[in-house]
Amino acid sequence: MSLALHAGLPAETETLMHNEAAQAAEVVAAQFARNREAVAALAAQLRAAPPPFVATCARGSSDHAATYAKYLIETQLGVVTASLSPSIGSVYASPLRLEGALFIAISQSGKSPDLLRNAEAAKASGARVVALVNVEDSPLARLADTVIPLGAGPEKSVAATKSYLASLAAIAQLVAHWKDDPVLLAALDTLPQALRDAWQQDWSPLTDGLVDARNLFVLGRGLGLGAAQEAALKFKETCGLHAEAYSSAEVKHGPMALVGSGFPVLVFAQPDETGPGALAVADEFHGRGAEVWVASAATRDAGKGSSVALPLASAAHPALAPLLTVQSFYRAINALALRRGHNPDLPPHLNKVTETV
Template sequence: MFREAAEAADVVARQFARNRYVVAGLCADLRRSPPPFAVTCARGSSDHAATYAKYLLETQLGIVTASASPSVGSVYGATQSLQGALYVVISQSGKSPDLLRNAQAARDAGARVVALVNVEDSPLAGMADTVIPLHAGAERSVAATKSYLASLSAILQLGACWKGESPLLDALDALPDALRAAWRCDWSPLVDGLTDSRNLFVLGRGLGLAAAQEAALKFKETCGLHAEAFSSAEVKHGPMALVGPGFPVLAFALADETGVGTRTLAEEFRARGAPVWVTAGDAGVGTLPLADAPHPACAPLLVVQSFYRAINALAMRRGFNPDLPPHLNKVTETV
């Protein structure tokens, strides 16, 4: 896991270069014939990437984006009205039966199916209208790292090229070096603080929610640590009643419109006596360093890259093998 996560910057640079023309062609078509809405379909870490896609497409392009429940098509057999929609299926293996059924149903319903997939000769790639390869290479650790970041970067490249404006496009060139800087960030206070913990909340909002969801999953699967991800707005609707002395909180406060609110909430929880760690550009008790983002939309990738190094260390500190979580397989084929 450590070695694969460390490869993310090179993976992203390679992906951007190799996918330039296929993404440019897709985006030219999308500008000529804009879809009425977009739909994502994924499971696990890939579904967290879909959360990022929702916020990126809605904030940068104004395209309403919804998450499809794979069970609607694969279990219930229900049909959906998708004529003209952009249907984005995200999968590392490209072979999960429920995702394949939903991709085919989406094509039959008139959607344009785009597959973000790491295995280019997979069944999913074979049925998609457009394939955007992740180019993550072989990933042997059960816990996905570089392939998850490759999913986010593929979404970012798609959104940037579709929008076609300099600030976001320029950020693509700077992202690999920013990921290298993120990998060097020292999050050891988080490792030290969570060594004996049993539960925690992970908070994020907007583009940062996808990072919180991914972090919560990694706490569970690699460390045996129960974690729940919440929007820093949604946590106020009931769950925050649990937060007090001895209940840890990890808050991903990004340098965008959501940052101030997330930091304010983190301070409120700290005042209750909760152990709180919050990402911040400045040094201080309970703060975790952030690499400078070339664009706010890049920040979730940098947060996750720093987190991966920390979670690998935490897993080993707690006596777990992060490469082989109990009861899990690398490829999960749901129906």
């Protein structure tokens, strides 16, 4: 990874973002150990009284974690999961029918007014409220039926990193216990070391290639869509680079008309049924002259070896691959921000906690 080239900026390994993201493996290991009994108890209750559906409520990076939750719960458990708009309870004050549902609120601070109002309304309507929260004495934690602490510790960089990965890990642990799946449960034990391996991956080709970029597409699908959403947000907030996230299927419904010679595209290919389709889209875009980077564990056909390959750490279960992809991405985006003359810890006009109503 390159060192910062702009005077007044910290070195690459001295930013808060770099050091906080590097803590993810230890955070996840401690979180799994601490929460195991509480999560197993909640999972047993959910098996005994299955909710008719799951509603998530979150904003920003936490909402990208909710996207991951949607795909993980639906693929592993077959329970329909939908994102509840925070404005329904806070701005419109519209009553919702959530009796018997599982309501998952995801928040770092646990004090955003709109999330609190929706959690209160969900509880009043008969939903079971589960809070994934980093601040354990927050208002959201106090009103929830069950709290799953993220345990990320203080996060001073405005850009969320370890707390985002901790959110994904908490979701994976809950689903693994809810399904009572020995394969996924065993895979969780390997996740901390896999995150360490992911942190060591060299994505400098991506950093080098985007120093002067102005626009970018980030593609993912299924379990990897939330990772693409998170990456697009980080490009904007830390690098001043306009990036949009799309499903590798949805991008063909209009947005791909923008992709031509030199247009940058970053593709996250999941090691599951969605992977071949993502790789096919990458090849199609490269054929149009786009600059394409592909993060994939799949072996590419040498005849189609057109995209720049970004190495991925091996995931013991496909459901955990997005965490490893994002961890490698965080190191690369920290370096890219500095190369572009931005301090990733202090994005302009942004605060660590955004309290929307």
